Amino acid sequence: MSHIAIFGATGLTGSYLLKYALNDPNIEKVTTFTRRAIAETDAKLNQHQVDFSQLEQFQSALAVDTVFCCLGTTLKKAGSKAAFRAIDIDLVERVARVAKQAGAKQFVVISSQGASPQSKFFYSRCKAEIEYKLSVLFDNSECQLIICQPSLLLGERSEHRFAEGLGITFNKYCAWIWRGALRKYRPILAADLAEAMLSLAKACRVPRMVVDNRNLHNVVATNHKLRNAQE
Secondary structure, eight states, X not given: OOEEEEESTTSHHHHHHHHHHHHOTTOOEEEEEESSOOSOOOTTEEEEEOOGGGGGGGGGGGOSSEEEEXXXXXXXXXXXXXXXXXXXXXXXXXXXXXXXXXXXXXXXXXOOTTXXXXXXXXXXXXXXXXXXXXXXXXXTOSSEEEEEEOSSEESOOSXXXXXXXXXXXXXXXXXXXXXXXXXXXXXXXXXXXXXXXXXXHHHOOSSEEEEEHHHHHXXXXXXXXXXXHHO
């Protein structure tokens, strides 16, 4: 995995992913696709400011080893269910389709724990829908599909999200509660999710992989143990 592309590099998880990729000696080139310019400068960073409605014009730039898709919004920020679907389903599917046509070898995407078409939550139903669409798109394809299903993401955003703020406070003082059956719901740091996504892309040897929240935590824990053993 020497050349990667990142969608959503200005977001919470995507910004960490960009940082780690630029510091990874095994990654030679990082191509980003964003609506606004990234302040980061690096010799191996290649930025594209794009109008996502014209994404097909950048297809050749997606002939990479791995495409990381960190796109996503909230219903509140989107303003309507239709606008939310346009980003979390339609745009993600469009990115995946162009990446596949370009010959990308892997597609790594952030979904959500609890994604289910039967969920009573609109957000979870949408995540299940895009998971299904991507599974169909990449079925019998040479491009590997890795779906990450994190629980509540923790980290500092440019905009305040009430549920996440509450989650950070709760996790700070009640971290002990994430045991037993509740362990799978333990919130995850966006920095840890980004680290896990990179590790999974490097290690994946199967056509399709769905990684739930518990296993995302396990990947990071394993990485920490390996680093400690090397020190």
